[in-house]
Amino acid sequence: MEEQRRIREQFFQPRDGGESVAGLRNELTNCMESGAGIYREEASLRQTCDKLRELKERYKNVQLDDHSLTFNTELTTALELGYMLDAAEAVAHSALARRESRGSHQRTDHPDRDDERYLKHSLAYRTEGDPRIEYQDVTITKWPPGDRVYGS
Amino acid sequence: MAASNQDQANETISLEVFRYRPEEEDEPSWQSYEVPFRPDWVVLDALNYVKDEIDGTLSYRWSCRMGVCGSCGMMINGEPKLTCAAFLRDYYPKPIRIEPLTYFPVIRDLVINMDGFLDKLDSVQAWLIPKEEKPVSEGEYLQSPAELAKFKKFSMCINCMLCYSACPVVGHIPGFLGPAAIALAQRYNYDSRDGGADERAETLFSHEGIWECTFVGDCSHVCPKDVDPAGAIQRYKVKATTEWYKSLLLPRGRR
Amino acid sequence: MKGRSIEPFFWSLFSSGGMLCAMVLPAVAAILWIAIPLGWIAAPNHESLVALVAHPIIRLALFGLVALGAFHWGHRFRFTLYDGLQLKHLFGLIAAVCYGTATALTVLAAYVLWTL
Amino acid sequence: MNPEYRLYHPKWYRRRIPIFWWLKKLAYLKFVLRELTSLAVVYAVVLLLLQLVALSRGEAAYARFLDLLGRPGFLAIHTLVLLGLVFHTVTWLNLAPRALVLRLRGKKVPDRFILAGHYLGWLAVTLLIVWGLVGR
Numbered sequence: 001m002e003e004q005r006r007i008r009e010q011f012f013q014p015r016d017g018g019e020s021v022a023g024l025r026n027e028l029t030n031c032m033e034s035g036a037g038i039y040r041e042e043a044s045l046r047q048t049c050d051k052l053r054e055l056k057e058r059y060k061n062v063q064l065d066d067h068s069l070t071f072n073t074e075l076t077t078a079l080e081l082g083y084m085l086d087a088a089e090a091v092a093h094s095a096l097a098r099r100e101s102r103g104s105h106q107r108t109d110h111p112d113r114d115d116e117r118y119l120k121h122s123l124a125y126r127t128e129g130d131p132r133i134e135y136q137d138v139t140i141t142k143w144p145p146g147d148r149v150y151g152s
Numbered sequence: 153m154a155a156s157n158q159d160q161a162n163e164t165i166s167l168e169v170f171r172y173r174p175e176e177e178d179e180p181s182w183q184s185y186e187v188p189f190r191p192d193w194v195v196l197d198a199l200n201y202v203k204d205e206i207d208g209t210l211s212y213r214w215s216c217r218m219g220v221c222g223s224c225g226m227m228i229n230g231e232p233k234l235t236c237a238a239f240l241r242d243y244y245p246k247p248i249r250i251e252p253l254t255y256f257p258v259i260r261d262l263v264i265n266m267d268g269f270l271d272k273l274d275s276v277q278a279w280l281i282p283k284e285e286k287p288v289s290e291g292e293y294l295q296s297p298a299e300l301a302k303f304k305k306f307s308m309c310i311n312c313m314l315c316y317s318a319c320p321v322v323g324h325i326p327g328f329l330g331p332a333a334i335a336l337a338q339r340y341n342y343d344s345r346d347g348g349a350d351e352r353a354e355t356l357f358s359h360e361g362i363w364e365c366t367f368v369g370d371c372s373h374v375c376p377k378d379v380d381p382a383g384a385i386q387r388y389k390v391k392a393t394t395e396w397y398k399s400l401l402l403p404r405g406r407r
Numbered sequence: 408m409k410g411r412s413i414e415p416f417f418w419s420l421f422s423s424g425g426m427l428c429a430m431v432l433p434a435v436a437a438i439l440w441i442a443i444p445l446g447w448i449a450a451p452n453h454e455s456l457v458a459l460v461a462h463p464i465i466r467l468a469l470f471g472l473v474a475l476g477a478f479h480w481g482h483r484f485r486f487t488l489y490d491g492l493q494l495k496h497l498f499g500l501i502a503a504v505c506y507g508t509a510t511a512l513t514v515l516a517a518y519v520l521w522t523l
Numbered sequence: 524m525n526p527e528y529r530l531y532h533p534k535w536y537r538r539r540i541p542i543f544w545w546l547k548k549l550a551y552l553k554f555v556l557r558e559l560t561s562l563a564v565v566y567a568v569v570l571l572l573l574q575l576v577a578l579s580r581g582e583a584a585y586a587r588f589l590d591l592l593g594r595p596g597f598l599a600i601h602t603l604v605l606l607g608l609v610f611h612t613v614t615w616l617n618l619a620p621r622a623l624v625l626r627l628r629g630k631k632v633p634d635r636f637i638l639a640g641h642y643l644g645w646l647a648v649t650l651l652i653v654w655g656l657v658g659r
Contacts (some may be wrong), residue, residue, distance in 0.1 A: 473568045
């Protein structure tokens with residue numbers, strides 16, 4: 001009931017000049033694609049992190065056309081967008097903190113793998129501001145880390 | 153190709169969409185939307201354009217956009233189709249009429265209630281009932297390619313319910329098990345690892361099971377995965393009839 | 408369930424009747440009721456036809472054709488009335504009329520062919 | 524807001540099926556025509572029975588019956604009946620591979636062979652009847 005009231009207050013208040021779900025979602029896609037894609041670097045990641053902060057702020061002002069309670073898919077996409085923003089932030093901030101290239105994603109400013117510092121799981125915690133990034137050790141079982149090489 | 157896309161950038165196509173808003177109205181109505189015509193767009197792309205750019209209140213189900221999840225089935229110009237596989241270019245320049253899957257109760261707009269279908273799937277026990285249980289330590293249940301071939305066709309079903317909307321018998325007799333449920337029951341009946349055929353027969357042989365089918369055949373025609381549920385039902389009728397005569401000749405013999 | 412539902416019995420009559428009629432009736436109709444009346448082919452005389460029908464196998468075949476054809480119709484027409492005209496609520500009456508007529512035709516065929 | 528609507532209590536819309544549903548789609552119309560061939564079938568077997576009755580009542584009765592068959596009205600009806608019967612045969616045989624799945628040495632016999640087998644059977648039966656009625 002508490003949650004129902006919160007959702008109603010956040011999404012069903014009539015607003016002027018609010019943000020559209022689709023508009024924010026497109027901006028989210030573009031900023032992740034351009035700054036945190038397969039090739040990324042510190043500058044692009046920082047830009048993405050800043051943009052995400054802005055999008056999260058604007059998300060509070062999201063405006064829905066649909067205020068009905070029957071199969072309201074606009075509401076579900078709005079809720080999903082909130083979670084996607086959280087997940088995107090976790091991804092971008094962990095990537096920013098990880099000054100190495102591992103797997104298919106390349107930090108062009110740090111092309112080598114650094115097992116010394118980053119053979120770890122990144123853990124992102126939600127805070128009032130940016131997420132806090134911590135690390136957990138990786139248990140290697142069958143497959144040790146290797147180089148990601150193409151066309152060999 | 154790029155040039156022709158440019159040429160068509162300003163062309164539009166209209167969608168005539170079935171609307172039903174139970175909180176506001178008793179009867180459904182039609183609403184038109186003009187969307188850009190792009191030859192590489194499918195109807196689902198056009199609906200997503202409407203939802204994102206024109207009218208956020210339009211409700212419909214969709215997920216994978218590639219003919220795998222089975223959630224975006226709707227009536228397009230009266231034919232049940234996956235909207236992710238229906239290209240605008242096949243209808244252009246005529247308007248496209250979009251309705252919820254027919255014979256199902258409509259919850260809202262293009263969203264139907266599928267509880268009846270799910271209950272039917274349950275009632276035919278469309279899952280593997282192992283012939284013999286064995287502990288995991290004894291390994292897998294092996295199957296030869298020939299054994300796989302016996303049921304593979306029926307296992308392609310994605311539960312999109314297009315076949316129910318193609319079947320007039322489903323429309324007239326809501327209790328009829330229907331094409332997909334029977335085809336999926338057959339998928340397990342034909343599986344060499346399965347031993348549940350007798351349990352399923354209880355439901356399948358019943359009045360609202362296979363006997364209601366009059367082989368209209370449209371279910372197989374609209375199936376996006378070529379499952380051929382109509383064929384599955386006919387084969388079941390043949391089987392049920394032989395079983396019936398057998399049980400007549402050997403009253404206490406089998407079962 | 409097996410044995411409880413009578414449906415497989417009627418379905419077997421329907422499908423065997425459908426197959427038999429599919430194979431036999433177009434030729435019979437084309438010859439007896441189109442080609443001969445139009446004089447395209449000479450009508451076999453009365454005597455030779457009586458001799459043909461006198462053969463027990465022919466008689467049995469004719470009985471099978473009429474009886475199974477009648478039940479093929481009875482079964483199929485029953486569902487046509489159910490769905491085509493949306494008369495499912497009269498299912499008891501419709502089934503009785505359809506299968507009743509088919510049974511009557513079967514009895515009639517047996518009588519005619521027996522007394523031939 | 525619609526006064527009959529109650530919160531969290533869905534009000535579903537159900538569509539009625541029109542009585543002429545089978546005119547809405549070519550596939551349905553073909554289906555209903557296929558089902559109506561049963562009328563041609565029952566007409567044919569009844570007529571055959573009547574012809575047998577006429578045959579058994581002697582030469583004069585049979586001649587009267589043949590005379591009746593030659594009238595234009597009956598010829599017209601019988602042309603329609605023949606068309607119905609051929610439609611029955613074609614639709615019936617075309618569906619046969621769907622109900623009949625044969626396996627030879629573990630392999631499914633392709634549908635076109637089953638189909639060809641049925642059509643050859645039809646041809647053989649037809650020739651047999653032609654031979655029985657006119658050929659001798």
